[in-house]
Amino acid sequence: MSDMSIGRLSGLSGVKVPTIRYYESIGMLEAPPRSPGGQRRYGDAHLERLRFIRHGRDLGFGLDDLRALQDLSNRPDQSCEEADRIARRQLLDVERRIAGLEAVRHELLRMVERCSHGVVDECRVIQTLSDHALCEHEHGEDQTVSKAG
């Protein structure tokens, strides 16, 4: 399973080819040896590392967190307090985002349910956006909901 091309590594890891090169460029993934012609040749260690990153990204960890966790896993004798702390922080973050999205979902539901399917002037969707008093949504301090990739 050694001497994988970047395409094969991509297929096995679920990480796109340009993303793998990007990870290398920012030091998330060790630069592999090259073929005589200059193409990347990966081994199993790369595949493992990339799966670790992919899995962590799926769980919403930032690349910095994953770098820290990866460093920790290379020092198996250390206390896992730090790893625990990072994971708990991430959990709290996810829970906070879920709560925010639930509130958003609630208001969106109200909007579309009350839409009379008539003309814009009577449209609940537009009205709700225009007049904040029509809804129950609280403005957070400066937190905003953002799109997922």
Add this chain to the structure above:
Amino acid sequence: MSDMSIGRLSGLSGVKVPTIRYYESIGMLEAPPRSPGGQRRYGDAHLERLRFIRHGRDLGFGLDDLRALQDLSNRPDQSCEEADRIARRQLLDVERRIAGLEAVRHELLRMVERCSHGVVDECRVIQTLSDHALCEHEHGEDQTVSKAG
């Protein structure tokens, strides 16, 4: 309430000063008249529009959607079908993201609950990330969970 400075508009709308200028630069907010010295002077229409944008952003709409919705609200006689479609799409998107985050939350909970608080080598957090087989999480096609701003 006319002739507001950008700072006052910011305070009343909850949108930060640089963000207001950014909105102007990308055509989301009409450029206001200027004072003799060249500073922006806003009226009530700007405040209303900005609150509309702010509210929409809080609900996770993209600026393109908000531009479309804003355009619609300027044509009150048109059918609100389009507005309805945009809002429903947004609702589906939010629901999809909630579902994704719930799965993520579930796995994070398992991770931190099973952490033995010992050394890294036995740490569930690291193990789960390293070995995908240890968890129940399914990799989506290429969807990833991203941070909120």
Add this chain to the structure above:
DNA sequence: CTTGAACCTCTAGTCGCTAGAGGAATTAGG
């Protein structure tokens, strides 16, 4: 040995802001 897919580097773009430099205008107080 040819062909076509996969690879290479590099730059620039995405979204929605945010930060900072370096300077001009405004406003409140004395």
Add this chain to the structure above:
DNA sequence: CCTAATTCCTCTAGCGACTAGAGGTTCAAG
């Protein structure tokens, strides 16, 4: 009226985590 503090101005660059595309090279199958 003058000063000092605050707010405002433009401009460029940066964030995270990629994604897209141009223009060229290498590899693997037949």
